[in-house]
Amino acid sequence: xxxxxxxxxxxxxxxxxNPVAIPRxxxxxxxxxxxxxxxxxxxxxxxxxxxxxxxxxxxxGIIASFTIAGLTYLVTTGVGVWxxxxxxxxxxxxxxxxxxxxxxxxxxxxxAILCLLRQKWRTSINRAxxxxxxxxxxxxxxxxxxxxxRIWFAVLPGYLFPFPNSNGIWQNFRSPLEWDVFAVSTYGxxxxxxxxxxxxxxxxxxxxxxxxxxxxxxARIYGFFAMGWRGSNRQWSNYEMAYLxxxxxxxxxxxxxxxxxSFDFAVSLIPGWHTTIFPPYFxxxxxxxxxxxxxxxxxxxxxxxxxxDLITQYxxxxxxxxxxxTGTMVGYAYSMEFFIAWYGAxxxxxxxxINRAFGHYxxxxxxxxxxNVITPQFFWFKSVRENTALVWILSIFVNVGMWFERFVxxxxxxxxxxxxxxxxxxxxxxVEIFTFFGxxxxxxxxxLLFIRFVPIMPMSEVKAVIPAADxxxxxx
Amino acid sequence: MxxxxxxxxxFDTVPSLYHACEQVxxxxxxxWDAITSFPIHGLDYAMxxxxxxxxxxSLAGGITGFxxxxxxxxWLGWVEYPLVxxxxxxxxxMFAFPVSYELTILFTAFATIGGMFFLNKLPMHYHPVMKAPxxxxxxxxxxxxxxxANDPKFNATATRDLLAKAGGKDIVELEE
Numbered sequence: 001x002x003x004x005x006x007x008x009x010x011x012x013x014x015x016x017x018n019p020v021a022i023p024r025x026x027x028x029x030x031x032x033x034x035x036x037x038x039x040x041x042x043x044x045x046x047x048x049x050x051x052x053x054x055x056x057x058x059x060x061g062i063i064a065s066f067t068i069a070g071l072t073y074l075v076t077t078g079v080g081v082w083x084x085x086x087x088x089x090x091x092x093x094x095x096x097x098x099x100x101x102x103x104x105x106x107x108x109x110x111x112a113i114l115c116l117l118r119q120k121w122r123t124s125i126n127r128a129x130x131x132x133x134x135x136x137x138x139x140x141x142x143x144x145x146x147x148x149x150r151i152w153f154a155v156l157p158g159y160l161f162p163f164p165n166s167n168g169i170w171q172n173f174r175s176p177l178e179w180d181v182f183a184v185s186t187y188g189x190x191x192x193x194x195x196x197x198x199x200x201x202x203x204x205x206x207x208x209x210x211x212x213x214x215x216x217x218x219a220r221i222y223g224f225f226a227m228g229w230r231g232s233n234r235q236w237s238n239y240e241m242a243y244l245x246x247x248x249x250x251x252x253x254x255x256x257x258x259x260x261x262s263f264d265f266a267v268s269l270i271p272g273w274h275t276t277i278f279p280p281y282f283x284x285x286x287x288x289x290x291x292x293x294x295x296x297x298x299x300x301x302x303x304x305x306x307x308x309d310l311i312t313q314y315x316x317x318x319x320x321x322x323x324x325x326t327g328t329m330v331g332y333a334y335s336m337e338f339f340i341a342w343y344g345a346x347x348x349x350x351x352x353x354i355n356r357a358f359g360h361y362x363x364x365x366x367x368x369x370x371x372n373v374i375t376p377q378f379f380w381f382k383s384v385r386e387n388t389a390l391v392w393i394l395s396i397f398v399n400v401g402m403w404f405e406r407f408v409x410x411x412x413x414x415x416x417x418x419x420x421x422x423x424x425x426x427x428x429x430x431v432e433i434f435t436f437f438g439x440x441x442x443x444x445x446x447x448l449l450f451i452r453f454v455p456i457m458p459m460s461e462v463k464a465v466i467p468a469a470d471x472x473x474x475x476x
Numbered sequence: 477m478x479x480x481x482x483x484x485x486x487f488d489t490v491p492s493l494y495h496a497c498e499q500v501x502x503x504x505x506x507x508w509d510a511i512t513s514f515p516i517h518g519l520d521y522a523m524x525x526x527x528x529x530x531x532x533x534s535l536a537g538g539i540t541g542f543x544x545x546x547x548x549x550x551w552l553g554w555v556e557y558p559l560v561x562x563x564x565x566x567x568x569x570m571f572a573f574p575v576s577y578e579l580t581i582l583f584t585a586f587a588t589i590g591g592m593f594f595l596n597k598l599p600m601h602y603h604p605v606m607k608a609p610x611x612x613x614x615x616x617x618x619x620x621x622x623x624x625a626n627d628p629k630f631n632a633t634a635t636r637d638l639l640a641k642a643g644g645k646d647i648v649e650l651e652e
Binding site for chain 2: 033034035038162164168169170172173174176178179182183186189190193194197201204205208209211212223224227228229230231232233234235236237238239240241242245246249250252253256260263459460461463464468469470471472
């Protein structure tokens with residue numbers, strides 16, 4: 001993704017030091033041509049809608065209706081239908097919000113951070129991962145928007161967005177919750193923009209193919225969104241620069257978003273929340289959970305559409321290794337929290353952690369440890385990484401574990417706070433369970449629409465990483 | 477009405493396009509372009525295209541965003557509704573920073589994309605190049621060079637010969 005005029009000629013120093021050529025793994029197997037890549041990826045959109053797609057779409061719609069039912073009941077009745085009560089006034093909504101927003105982070109990691117690090121294996125998975133980000137942000141946004149109850153007040157008079165209330169008082173900009181509104185809405189907006197910019201050249205390809213096939217309605221629709229892209233190199237020059245800058249600003253953005261999400265807890269005084277390890281710990285956890293979801297989505301997609309030449313074993317290896325690395329960081333954070341709770345010699349902090357592991361919510365804690373600390377360790381083994389079905393199952397465990405992580409952090413700390421007289425036990429109400437269960441349907445519904453109507457891989461980027469794209473005919 | 481727009485030539489491989497671009501550049505043309513389905517590494521150099529000006533838009537957007545965040549929160553605290561919360565100052569750049577930081581990124585993103593569209597003159601749903609025969613392959617697997625008739629060095633026969641000598645195929649003239 002580099003490319004301006006000045007960097008092209010090889011620096012003279014290279015002739016002197018004569019660096020050893022590092023053999024690189026091929027990113028597209030079987031020496032596929034440009035034409036094959038176009039036909040393969042466009043063929044998914046152009047072909048007849050598969051029967052399985054309709055079944056999945058219907059199922060996703062039914063599951064999504066649980067969210068709609070839950071939210072309708074909430075709005076028409078009141079927030080009391082959720083199971084929150086003293087001392088746990090804040091649980092299911094924030095757990096699910098953090099869970100979904102964390103999932104989105106892997107998409108941005110793949111599209112932005114790996115772009116800056118020139119990890120070219122990102123090309124074949126970045127489009128789908130970014131789509132996952134956007135849909136995860138949609139699911140995440142449901143919870144903070146609806147937890148205000150009367151959702152029409154989320155904007156005016158501004159329970160969330162900055163507008164004064166009826167007494168003329170504005171939001172408290174000293175509060176991390178208000179920072180969160182800005183962080184998440186910026187994140188959602190920039191993710192959509194980044195995704196759309198990446199789509200433009202491919203939409204141009206779709207337009208040209210539909211024009212050639214004589215389907216002028218579809219050519220018009222894709223052409224409208226392609227903005228008249230024609231692949232001119234003078235356009236590519238600006239496009240690549242814009243893409244690089246978007247990657248450059250998305251990187252601090254994604255790190256800031258989960259940092260601010262962690263501030264929601266870390267800035268408070270509740271034992272178990274008030275810790276400085278939260279920002280890096282939350283970011284690592286977010287990327288860990290996001291890669292879990294990327295694998296959960298991509299491995300079936302690869303099998304159904306026979307994409308083994310484009311999402312190779314090397315890609316799966318890379319994803320497994322990132323999951324392993326971030327999962328191990330999360331495991332380290334768990335143990336470091338315990339160490340600091342003891343070393344800090346604060347009895348409330350110490351109690352909070354003993355209570356997490358051995359108190360009333362110990363079951364949730366040990367599910368979390370099992371899924372997040374033990375599961376990724378299997379990825380050390382090549383035989384595991386090469387067993388696609390097993391990788392997929394392990395990725396599900398990662399998703400489950402990361403949901404429980406948020407549950408453990410939020411609920412255990414609130415249920416056992418400073419005063420034993422106020423202690424309680426939180427269980428979700430059926431409305432909460434329905435609402436959360438349905439978000440998986442919302443997410444799948446959107447993702448199925450995506451794979452049906454949008455090229456699921458950036459053709460223009462995949463083509464650029466095959467050997468035939470080298471202007472000097474070099475054999476990599 | 478059918479004014480001549482220019483001449484387009486097709487190339488089958490990336491290296492042949494790359495070397496043809498070098499020849500067109502060295503022949504001194506300025507109003508010309510290469511059409512490729514993906515960004516080719518180093519083609520800007522082969523064409524003599526200068527570094528993109530998109531970063532200027534990005535910088536302007538970023539500065540605007542940061543100042544918007546800081547000044548908005550300062551205005552709220554000092555002017556619009558001064559309210560002491562927790563004994564803290566009415567305004568401090570510390571607590572205003574996260575929001576300003578997010579707005580910096582938000583405005584940079586819009587400015588970058590707006591700048592890219594502006595510099596690329598998009599959206600432009602009609603362009604003579606799109607009328608070329610086999611243009612469908614331009615966004616698939618073939619590569620093109622188009623030299624515009626309004627280039628000062630343009631000469632219908634000499635330009636055609638240059639493209640043919642550089643290895644161009646299916647050379648045709650385009651109408652406006």
